[in-house]
């Protein structure tokens with residue numbers, strides 16, 4: 001943790017929440033093949049254009065009591081949740097890395113992970129239009145950070161590993177357990193974290209995936225197909241923000 005400044009923290013939180021509002025648009029429109037820049041935000045129920053004062057992150061949702069100003073239909077809790085989540089992730093990234101060029105890059109990475117997570121939850125899809133540019137920017141980030149070798153290795157080894165897992169699970173279970181979207185997502189995470197931290201991150205993601213699988217099994221009484229992307233993205237964020245502390249601690253303690 002570095003010394004954080006209250007004024008800077010508020011600016012960072014507000015910036016993250018405002019961007020989170022834009023991420024909501026991307027999450028909604030990208031899988032529906034709609035333009036993400038035009039038109040402005042509309043209520044999905046009544047199609048009325050939402051004025052800027054009704055579109056302030058989190059605040060407007062609270063002031064309007066979670067309802068559209070015009071048709072009074074509820075606005076899903078998820079919209080302010082994504083805004084707040086993005087703001088908090090920006091703040092945590094600032095607390096760990098400080099403000100600078102590194103933070104700007106990581107803010108982009110965090111936004112990508114938020115969008116990928118929610119689209120995967122909704123549609124079980126991970127778009128190449130998100131992962132491919134993300135991998136390229138990840139290499140640039142690692143190059144500036146003097147970590148390019150780790151980054152390329154992480155990306156390649158992650159891809160090969162998950163490609164094999166996808167193929168084997170297809171052979172064994174006769175259905176798609178892990179999709180090609182998960183393969184490109186691991187390539188993305190590898191490009192940003194580098195090989196060492198990718199391994200730590202994958203260990204956490206398998207743990208999270210098992211916990212989610214067991215919880216769904218207990219809740220529904222049968223095994224359920226669920227996206228693996230969110231386990232990968234959450235694990236990547238934990239590894240990034242703790243600088244891989246969890247796994248290094250675990251290894252030093254128990255192995």
Ligand SMILES: [Zn+2]
Pocket residue numbers: 043044045046047048068069070071072073
């Ligand atoms: Zn409405």
